[in-house]
Amino acid sequence: MDLLWHKVSEEEKEEIKKQAKRIMADFSKKLDAVRGEIKEGGKDEVNFGREEGGKPVEIDREILLGNAPIKNKDFIIAEKGEW
């Protein structure tokens, strides 16, 4: 593979998807081979969502609106019912 960044075409995306599936299937075979040696339940559950406590952060309005892809003077604009 060429590691340098480039814009990916739709055809290349399909290739990448196939390649990723193949790699994962190969990795899975290797992990399967040791399944008998590793006890069941011997894993930690992972919570993907980072629980965040503490005081909420105040976000600068200018930065917030500046980051929005579509906006007017006072609001972020988004598709109705999509999020």
Place this chain on the structure above:
Amino acid sequence: MVTTERLKTCLANIKKRDKEINAFLELRPEKELLEDAKRIDEKIKEKKAGRLAGKIIAIKANINVEGMNASCASRVLENYKAPYDANVISRIKEEDGLIIGITNMDEFACGFSGETSAFGPTKNPIKKGLIPGGSSSGSAAAVLAEFCDMALGSDTGGSIRNPASICGVIGLKPSYGSVSRYGLIDLSMSLDQIGPLARTVEDIALLFNVIQGKDDKDSVSINSKKLEINEITKIPKEIKIGFLNLDGLKVDNRIKNLIDNKVKEISKKNGWKIKDIKIKHLDLAVETYYPLVYVEFYSATRRFDGRKYGRKIEDFAGPEVLRRVLGGSEITKAEYKGRYYNSALKVKKFIEEEFSKNFKDVDCVISPTLPRLPWKIGEKISVEDGYATDILTIPSNLAGNCAISIPTGKIDGIPVGLQIICDKLQEQKLLQIANSFLS
């Protein structure tokens, strides 16, 4: 005028060399930097300055610094301004560290060579044409080229230690949970850790001491013991080194021999013992790591949908990021979840237990940081060979241990890193052992 003088030196070095190296994605305006430096110098004069006064610090582009571009070196977040400071940044500012700018990296930390940045690869400052390592490529290159005194990177499978090894600087991956990740744009939640890069162990210790500690905003963060900075230069007695058995792993013999000789030399000098140790299933580290990263990265990137901020990741990311997003999407599907992700979690736990067992007998585990020398920028390599670059750094992420890469010699003029791994929360011992190798 310590800070102002240091800043001027760093800025002069940047002006002279960064066009070629491409370590920085954004620098703070010079006028603002000089004003801040002056303010810190006033505090030094009045003896009211914090612990990082006089230090010039660079920050990896996946860590939020309010008002600066946290792009993750991606077109997806090209114009995204960080709306708040990450916890580590607030701590640095409180201690009067001077943040000079934002460093280049592999796109979304997906990479090990520094080549996948959407804004061009970082170049190796020592060996022209070679990769600098990644993903914290710009941070390591900036430290080496004296564009700053210290830098922050992030390490999910070796992203601090890998470029530190190739650039011949020091890079610390702290124990999982010892540094808050609040404000880090994550690659893989269960493995990510922010850590320092610097040219001396003292500077590593200083920056780590400032950024470590519990944070209510990161539920896995813990209150670890602060380092005794004055003890860092003391050579620890009665150390038993666990020398990692590399049988079955593809490691360059020249690197093996260099590390072997160094360990023997330092052990003899300090009267330390050496024991060969084997971590069972270490050869499966890569196969364990990538399913976890693919799934967690896919989950983390669902927010890059081009609505609240940035652009849609599937439309604007480069090939390595897409490989992980598209691969993650596939293996997240119910029919694959058990087969890939749960198997990987079990092996992760197994490797963690193997390390714990060994740490009952040895103080640290030593190996090369990387199994091979760096390649040329743009050189084609297979995905499997690329992923295997981090085979020796991934295990300490899987186990949650602390680990450091220190420069230990050169092969064909290219620096080679030695990796020291200690048990969780043993950073004091780790840094003292590291310093003994360098003094």
